Amino acid sequence: MEMLVGLLKTMRPKQWTKNLVLFAGILFSNNLFNVDLLKLSIVGFILFCIFSGNVYIVNDIVDRKKDQSHPKKCNRPIASGKVSVIQAILFLCISIVFSFYTAYQMNLLFFVVGLFYFILVTFYSFILKHVVLLDVMTISIGFILRAVAGVVLIDVAISPWLLLCTFLLSLFLGLHKRKSEMALMKSGHKTTRKILEEYTPDLLNDMLHIVTSSTVMAYSLYTFTAGHSIIMMSTIPFVIYGIFRYQYIVHKKGMGENPELVLLSDKPLIVDIMLWAVSCIVILYFI
Structure with missing residues (x-):
């Protein structure tokens, strides 16, 4: 149980509020009360929470040595040893396969947008966050991809x-x-x-x-x-x-x-x- 709690913390639940942007499409396309489309949007929101959470797991695995010397980050589950690297990698593989397979089954375009988002954010975590101006612009593009994902999932005009x-x-x-x-x-x-x-x-x-x-x-x-x-x-x-x-x-x-x-x-x-x-x-x- 402690391991599962640690993995959940590693996925940064507090950051998941950013994924609420996915609901902009259904709201402004006048489909908010369409039950079927609303269910799709909710599932899409959950999947994007998993996508972004997976990136944080990758980031914490790679940065665990650096985090151990940081006064606050040393308490992160992977850096502190509450979650082992092997456990994190195993969970990450299962999570990636499950989330992207589900996205593919739901909507091909949604799968493509989600995959591009995952690659972009991963690329940001290792490279783009060290490039002036592109660091903040990449974050903004990530929000656009969330909005686009919410739109293509319910098949309305952007x-x-x-x-x-x-x-x-x-x-x-x-x-x-x-x-x-x-x-x-x-x-x-x-x-x-x-x-x-x-x-x-x-x-x-x-x-x-x-x-x-x-x-x-x-x-x-x-x-x-x-x-x-x-x-x-x-x-x-x-x-x-x-x-x-x-x-x-x-x-x-x-x-x-x-x-x-x-x-x-x-x-x-x-x-x-x-x-x-x-x-x-x-x-x-x-x-």
């Missing part, structure tokens, strides 16, 4: 606004993550991210200014051209508040290095996201 807003918002989160990590490093905290040496506070601030304004503008343009466009514009304040609230949390509470924890712990932000989602559902499905 909205360019869905992809653009997803890319910009994830880039916004990624840049804030780098900014927070840099602040922690300058305050004396140890870090294993050498890529931070390639960034400066001014550079990150300039990029954040561009991305933040672009995110708001892209979503606003989406509401202008979407169905029920005038009413959909009423959801813009939720997006602006959410962005401002996140920036407040980053600057005042110093939580930007863990965006997944922010989304799970900050009550005002959680309420804002829920109000935005409910508003979109009411407007798209009942008005």
Whole structure:
């Protein structure tokens, strides 16, 4: 039982909130109440959680020696010895075969997108995370692939606004993550991210200014051209508040290095996201 718990922790369940992007396709294609398609989307979400979890297992196996000398990462199951390398590799092989076989049986395009996502994120873990600018852009592409996977799984048209807003918002989160990590490093905290040496506070601030304004503008343009466009514009304040609230949390509470924890712990932000989602559902499905 301890081994299974350790393997589950290695798959980073707190990171699985990122895979909720898969539901964007079914929400904005007006199919949220189609039971069959909703079931497909839920299974797709679970599979992407397994895909991403498998990458973390690979990463922890390779980095176990480095993690053992880190003050926090040394407590990870593989680095601490709670899960042996052989156990992790065996579980990884079973998990990869099961998840990709299931994806292939469900939908060929979904399988291809999932496989490309797995390869990209694995490539990021070993190479791209050490390349300036490409590190944060690769993370954003990963979010786009999640959105595309949710769309191809239920066979609906891909909205360019869905992809653009997803890319910009994830880039916004990624840049804030780098900014927070840099602040922690300058305050004396140890870090294993050498890529931070390639960034400066001014550079990150300039990029954040561009991305933040672009995110708001892209979503606003989406509401202008979407169905029920005038009413959909009423959801813009939720997006602006959410962005401002996140920036407040980053600057005042110093939580930007863990965006997944922010989304799970900050009550005002959680309420804002829920109000935005409910508003979109009411407007798209009942008005």
